[in-house]
Structure formats: C-alpha cells, structure tokens
Amino acid sequence: MKKILAILLAGMMTATALAGCGDGQTSGDSSNPDSSGTGDAPGLAELDAEGFVDAAELGDETGATIKVWAPDAAVNLTQKMCDAFAEHYADKNISISVVAQGEKDAATQAQSDVDAAADVFGFASDQLDNLINSGVIAECAYTDNVIAMNTEESVKAGTVNDKLYYYPETTNGYFLVYDKSVVSDEKAQKFEDVLAACKDAGKRFIMDAGDGYYSCIFTFTGGVTIDGYADEEQTVQNFVDYDEDTAVATLQAFAQLIKDYKGTFTSLSVDKIASGFADGSCGAGIDGIWDIESDSEKLGENFGATKLPTINVNGEDKAMISMYGYKALGVKSTTKYPLTSAALALYLTGENCQRQRAEQIQWGPTNKTVTEEDVVKNSAALSASVEQSKNSVAQVHITSTFWDPMANLGNQIIADEWDPSNADKTKELLTATIKNIKDE
C-alpha cells in the first residue's frame, strides 16, 4: 500500500504543480491562426537624444521584471545600460536582471525551455531560423527604426519573408590578424605575400581549415556561395549559380599555395593564434573578433588586423569571401512584457549603446553613424571587421548539413596527399561536398 500511496502522492504533487502551468498554456478556443488586433506596422517611433522611446510606447505595462541574456564579456556593461533604461522610466517601476549566457547556445537554451528563457536575449544570427521555426522569437516591433539606424547587410540578415525579427547589435566574424614585425601592412593585402613573409620569418600562418566556418572561404571565394534555402521545409541549402571552372581553379589555387607553404600554413584551432603570438611561433592567422583582445594583448604595438587578403587565381587577384554573421538581440515571443522588452531591445541596440560597446568592449557596430566614427576608424580590428563584412556571405539561413561537408572539404584540400594540379579530383570533391550539403 505504501507504494500506491507514494505514487499517488507524487501524482498529486505533479497535478497541483502543473495546475497553474496548464491554464497558462492552453489557449482559448481561437483556432484562427491569423493575428488579431492591429497587425500593420505602426511606423517610425520618435527617439530622444539618448535613444529612448516615448514612455507612451510602453503602454500600461508597469512593474515589469525582465531578464536579459548577454555574453559574459558584456554583462557588466549591459547591466549599466539596463539600469539607465529602468531609471529613465522610473515611474514604470521596471527591474531588469542581466544573466550571463553565451550567444552560441542561446537559441538552444531558449528552445529547450521557453519559460526559463530571457525576455531579451543576445544570440548569433545563424540561429535565427531555429528561433523563428520554434516560435521563440517575436517579430521586431520597431522595424522602421532598426532599418533607419543600421547597415543594410545587418538588417537583411535578420529579415525572413519580408519580416524583420532581430535588433542587430554587432558584427560577428573573422578576418586577418598579423604580427606587424613579420607581415607589413602592405603585404597583408595579398595571401601570397602573407605566407611568404611568414615563411621568411620562420613563423606559422594559422587557419582552422578543418572547421566549415572557416573552410567555406575556399569555395565562397570561387563564387560557390549560398543563398537561403531551396525548399519550404528549410532542409536543403540553395547555392547560387556558379562557374564550375572558376570554382575549381580557385580551390586549386588555395591547395597549391597551401602545398607550397607546407609547414608555414598550419591548420589549428583559432585559439592557437594567441598562443602563437605569445611564444613567437605565429606570424599571422585568420581569427575571430572574440579573440582580438587576447591577440592584441600578446602583440601590443605590433598587432595588425585587416580584411582577408586576396588570392591570385589564374593571374587575377580575388578578394577572399568569408562567412559573416551578426550578434543581435531578440525579444521572446511569449514574454509577459512585450512593449517594455521591445523598447529595451531597441535601446540596447541603439546608436548610444553601440558606441559605448565599441569603446569599452571592442564590439564592431552595425549602426550606420557609429560605423563612420573615429572609434571604428582608429581601431584596426573594428575597421577590419566592418570591411570584411562587405566581402562576405551572411551567416543566416544555413542548413545544419552545411558544416560537416564543408569542414571535410577543408580537410581534404590541406591534406598532404592532396594533388592541387588534379582538376578532375577537385571537381569531384566539390560536387560531392555540395551533394552532401544538399543531402541528395
């Protein structure tokens, strides 16, 4: 009998614990999927000098408690900004807590339990589709403002089916970093020169060619770029029409250079770049914006950064095309305080806050005004980031099948036994890779 009682008690506990939950989640009898209320865009909102919207935009939401997810490096700064926000609307009695959560996992975490997710969360743009598919992210409530303030590319990356979802915050990608005592600013413009300079100095060039995030440079530069999905279900990657000969020639050019500079070109994870700068074994590398602080700390005055160099394919210098993403804020679709959260997200990604982040934690802005300011121009890394984002494919609408085959392509090309002069083999690899990405 004990057993039965125990089970029933447990069941009962469950029942009471869930009673509240269940009520909240079963929606009314409305089976109409159309949106109710005013669905049409309310247009541009007035912002004051500091980037706050009028208090009326917050509606009758008072006493809001809002959770914000920010990556560790930005937690303190974000908390300060949020405090300023709460103070500005003092009579609304808003309390905001900023919780550390890396952008990489944000979407997964938010999906696994929407209730526990933050009301305003920072995430990386490649997770946008998942967030939309699972309905975790709400549409942007200040579309016109975001479009007016931010660069075209950053807005485009957040737009799906003509609807803007996120509030762009910063650029997120990789570019060339180098030791100025090894590679001069001038030589950093050409891949051949970079490798030659490293070889002369007996130092390594580091790039993580075994990761699809970086190795896609090899195909993108040859014109094999991606453009959204090929199907409604978002499972098949769509490639733009490309000239196969150019693509193969570019792959061969990369493979040849890598072979010529065997020992100089090394494929290692990007964290080895900072280590390499520290112990003097690395001359240059392709590194992400998140490592800039440690890179520049190790090199000091000699730290250089610029957009990715060009590569010579059949006599023509081609700019390397990379994958470039954005970090953005999203508002949780089920938040209790949609107006306050939207206003907060707009404020946090506004001109004022983007400038503060650029100055204090070296985040490259997406705001048009800040992009043109001295804070970017005086920083090699920030301007490299802005420049590279122009030579890039946006890191959005990418199928999960993209990364592994692309990593494999990188691994094959840099392998010792790979023969760069074999065009047929290269073509075969390219075809197999694309086939595998498309899961055919």
Next chain:
Amino acid sequence: MIKSYKLRRHLANGFIYLLLAVLGIIWISPFVYLVMHSFRAEGVTTVAYLIPHEWTIQNYIDLFTGAGGTAQLNFPRWFMNTFVVAIFSCIISTISVLMVSYAFSRLRFKARKKFMNVGMILGMFPGFMTMIAIYYLLKAMGLTQTLVALVICYSCGAGLGFQISKGFFDTIPRALDEAATIDGATKNQIFWRIILPMSKPIVVYTVLTSFIGPWTDFILAKIIMLDSRDNYTVAIGLQLMQDQQFKNTYYKQFLAGSVVVAVPISILFLILQRYYVEGVTGGAVKG
C-alpha cells in the same frame, strides 16, 4: 637444473618489472603533464614544449577568486554544489542499490526474473535521448535549475545497477539466513544485522561509483541548469571554460580546475581501492 630455473624466474621477473614500469609511465604521464601545465605561467593555451618554463600558482588563485578574466565563473561554488549533490545522490543510490540487490539475491517472489531482465535491459537505451522528457517531468514538479533535480537524476536509476552487488550477496552463504530465520529473525532484521555488516566491500564499491557520477556528467546537468550558473557543477563549469569565447583566457585555469577535481577523487579511490577490488570481484564471479 634448479639454478637455471631460478635464473629464469629472476629474468622473467626482471622483464615484468621493466614492462610494468614502462606501462606505468605511459598510464601516468598524461596526468603528470596535466599537473605540470596547471602550474605554467607563460603561454595562452597549449605550448610547443613539454616542461613549463616558468612556474606559478596563479592559475589556482585565479580559479578560486574568479580573477583573471571577465567571465562570470564561480569555481568554489561549483565545487561545493557538486560535493553536496555527490553526497546526497551517493547516499540515496547506495541505499537503493543495496535494497534492490538484496531483494533479488535473497528473496524469492513472483516475477523476480522478469524484474531482473527488465532492469538489465533498461540501461541499454541511449540515455540522453530521454533527457527532454526528464527535464519536463522535473519542470512539472517545479525542480528544474535546482540541485535537488540533479540529486534525483543521478540517483533515480541507481537501482538498475544491481548486478554487481547482487552477485556479491549471492556469495554470502545462505546457511546464515536460515540459522537466523530459525532464531525468529525477520527478513528485515537479516538484511540489517547479518548481510549488511558483511558487505563492507560492496557498500564501499557502490558509494565510490555513485559519488563519482556527479563529478563527471557534463550533458544532463547542463540541460537541467540552463542559464543558472550559480547551480552549475564542476563538470559543466569546466566545460564552459573550454568554450570558444573563454578558451584563450581560461585554458590554464581549466587545467588547474581539472586537477582540483581529480585530486580528491583519486585520493578517495586510493584509500578505498582494496574494498573496491573485493566488492567487484565478489560481484563479478557471480554477476
């Protein structure tokens, strides 16, 4: 003849000593490497040589004070969390395992074999497949992002690991039970007063294995804790330090943290090794 036999034995033993020494070095050297580099002062992540050039205990100080980086990491707290979870889950696990194995070993009842078969195959379903379900069951009880949830998760399936201790109980002669029954003892009394006192090795074995579990799990704990860093365990905390955004700053602290986690468990293991061997041997012969 005798002399050459002796000589041969000496030679053979010498060869075995040599082999054991070589193998021992192979087995231990990764940990020596780990400990050495946790005291390394220079470099960012890995370095191109085996022995650090400069030594420091700064990594350990940073680890415990949370200094040396911008991240919100709280290793001492994680260590305490794990310790508490390990203590509780090891108590519950040990009790359940002993109860189940005693029942299967000593008591005869209907459906005993069926229970044992079901128990054996249940553990064979890839565990992390069920994690979403476990998460939402815990959520229904309002326990997600708490240490209690971890204790439940780590100890709930303990009863399924009955094989070894059942095997051990099987080796205890039944005549003891029978004598006690004639003296009027109940099964309950036999369990507590006769079987348990004789089962020190298997109790120690169970305690050890269930104590280690929480220190090593890095998947389930993360799913349950989500963004609640204050309730992290060392395993997910150390995993976090390996994240791309932290690796350059926290790599050496990660090494130090690994040492801090490994040392107490190793000491425990070394002290209780004898019982572990006895327990597992008794259990395996009959398992």
Next chain:
Amino acid sequence: MTFVEYKQLNPFQRFAYNFKKTVISAPKAIANFFKAIGMAIVKFFVGIGKGLKNYGTTFVKGDWATKLSYIILGVGDLSKGKYYKGILYFLTEVLYVLFMMFFGWTYISKFGTLGTVKSHIEYVGRAPKTVLGDNSMLILLYSVLTIVITVIFLAVYISNINDAYKHQLMRAEGKKPSTIREDVRDFLDGKYHITLLSFPTLMIGVFNILPLIFMILIAFTTYNKINLPPANLFTWCGFQNFGDVLDVLGGSLKATTFIELTKWTLIWALFATFTNYILGMIVALMINKKGIKFKSLWRTLFVLAIAVPQFVSLLLMNQILQTDGALNILLGYFMGGNPHIQFLNSTPLMARVTVIIVNCWVGIPYTILSMSGILMNIPEDLYESARIDGAGPMKTFTSITLPYMLFVTTPQLITQFVGNINNFNVIYLLTNGGPTTENFYQAGYTDILVTWLFKLTMNSQDYNLAAAIGILVFIVCATLSLIVYNNSKSMKDEEAFS
C-alpha cells in the same frame, strides 16, 4: 560438460565442441527468446481474460459492501474493520479523480492528434505577443504520464475488489482481519520484497521507464526541426522514420550512413571489449605474479586513470594527440624534429586505431581492478599440471587462464560489449566523430551510432530520426544480452554458492 571435462579434451575436440555448441545453441537461443516473448504476451492476455471473469463472478458473489467497492474504493475493507487500508483505497480514488480532472484529461484527450490548436500572434500596442496553442511535446509526455498513472490506478482498483472479497470471505469464516501491527510485520518479512523494491521501482518508473516510453513514441511522430514546439504542432506518422533509416535499397545518404556506422560500431565494440579484456588480464597477471613486489604501487598507477573524470582525461588526450600536441613533441625529441603526425584527423584507419588504443588506456585499469580477484581464484593445480607438462607462460595463458576467465566472466564481457556499443564519451570527447567525410550524413569516420544520434538531436534536431535509431540500437543490445544472460552458466547456477 563441466569445466574439468572440457579441459581434458584436446584442442581439436575443444574447437569442434565449441563450434557445435555455438551453432546448435544460437538458433535455439534466439527461438527460445522469441518464444518467451510470445508466451509472455499470451500469458498477459490470458491473465486479462481471467481477471475479467473474476471481476464478474466476484460482483455476483459479493455482498453490498463488496459491490459498492466497485464504485467507491475501500468500502469493502472499511465495512469489515480494515480501516487503514480502506481509507488508503478511498484516498487513492479521490486523488486519481482529482488528477484526471485537473491534469490528466487535458492531455490524454489530445493524445490521438497531439494537439490541434496552433499558436497565434496578438498585438499589444506595436509589439507582437504569441499566444501559445497546444504543445505536442507536452501532450505526448503528460499523456504517457497519465496512462502510466491510470494503469497503476487500475491495479489498485482490482486489488481493492479482491481485498474486499477476501475480507468478505474471512468474515463468513468468522476470522478477523489482520491488524496494522501484523501487516507491518508482514511487510518486513514475508512481503519484504515489496518494501525493498517499491521506492527504487517508483524512481525508475518515473525517471527511466516513463521517459523511455516517451522517446519510443517520438520515433513514430514528425518531431523534427520544422515542427518544433511550442509554435508548431507535430503528429503521428507511423513507421516513416524507420523507413527513412532503413531505406537501403533507395541508396539514400542516411541509409548508407546508418549501414556504415553500424558496421564500425560493431567492429569498435568488438575490438574495444577484447583488447581491454585480454590486455587488462595480462597486466593483472603480471601485477599479481608471485615474487613481484610493490603490487599496490603498480595498481595505483593504473587506477589513477579511473579516478580522473573522463571529460578531463579524454579532452587531455585529445590535446596530447593533436599535430602540435605533447605526443608529437615527445616524438620530436627522439626523431629530431616534430613529425606532426595527425593521429585523429588523417586517414580513417589511423583515427580508428588511435581511438581503440586510447580506449585501452581508459579501460584497462577497470579490467585490472575487476579481474585481479578472479584471476587469483583459478585453481592452482591447473597451473601445476600445465607446468609439469612443460607449458610456457604463453601456452598457459591461452589454454588455462583465458578459457577459465571466459567461462566465468561471460556476462561481464557482454555487459562491456553493450557498454562499448553505447560508449559515448570516448568517441565524442576524443574525436567528435572525425575524420570528416563527404560520404556520410552528419557523421565522420569514427562516429558510432550513439554519437551520430547525439549529433542528430543536438545539431539538426531530428528527434524522430534519432529516436528511431535509438530503438534499433536498443533492440539489438537488449536481445543480445537477454539471450546471453539467460543462457549463461552463472544465471543457471544461481544457487551454486548457497
């Protein structure tokens, strides 16, 4: 044939004997296994039939209280003076009804469709807010919970009727129902197994079996990344996911991957198990050899590898094996120049061999610990007679130690084999599936089925596909071990020591 008899055969006879035994017993074992499952199912339905019959006859023969117990639980017991049990029965019913009213019914009523109400968006001022509809995942999970609780309630219900009838008969015979004190004593003695097993069973039921049923059901739904809850609904789709995985003739990438990974998983499990087993035994023999000193020191060196958590030791190994990792540096000292060998990321063969070797490093200490004691139990006279026959150490090992150990520890071997099929840590932490290839779907050359499954759930959220694969793996493992266990020596002679 006993072990001693077996030992007296010559190698050829032994081989013939073993071969014959395996060939003869394999189909029989498999047949028996399925027969047993069949019998269990038949028994189950016969039991239900019998139960229904009893249900009717008891009602006819029952007095008013027993009859009332069919609707209000516990009345029978209460009327016969068995108060505490009657109250418990009654409370059970109340709790169950409350549970169904406030929780269970909401979900179980949607079990057939897994929800129909879609989420929709409402506007609050300028901001959109999603009003959630049905959550298919929660409907599925909590329906399973409700079904399990209902089954338990039915069991209580039947036992209530039986109990009421039993007490009715007892009263007719003029007996008194047992007191609480007597019942407690019974639960500590005759029914002690119920006392012991109820708590662990409850825990296992809620946190192992229930999630397992949920996962198994997922394999029959369309729960993947395009139907993610809470915004979207998923629904039942029959055996379609199994079709996708097993569509070998269609030659789809997923099916090829499944076949190739299954092959490698089996090879891996075989090698991982036997290298650990045999090498571990040899090391254990060396440590325990007579005349070898510092036994505990040697053992300690190996045991450390167990004490360090795997995610630390394997991540460490991963870094040591990188092209500029410690092992290459060390080789560089001997060879004069870092050879930059790619242990984990060049050819499939190299990576697979490396993984198996590293697994030895992880696993051999376990074998040493668990085998030492058994090795010491091998009858000394077996070795004695071998020595007299002039057998060398190699010969002694292959013809005495190994057969004896195999004889005694077959169940362990099977457990380890199954454990290796599901050995997530070593592959995931060491290679994460690499080297990469363009020929597999979302997997590399060292990926085994479980790590593939993990990638499918974590990277591409193909929950349904992963669940289907999980079920296939599970069926293979479970069948294999049930057959071996129930035919193994130690299972048959369970009472041998007592």
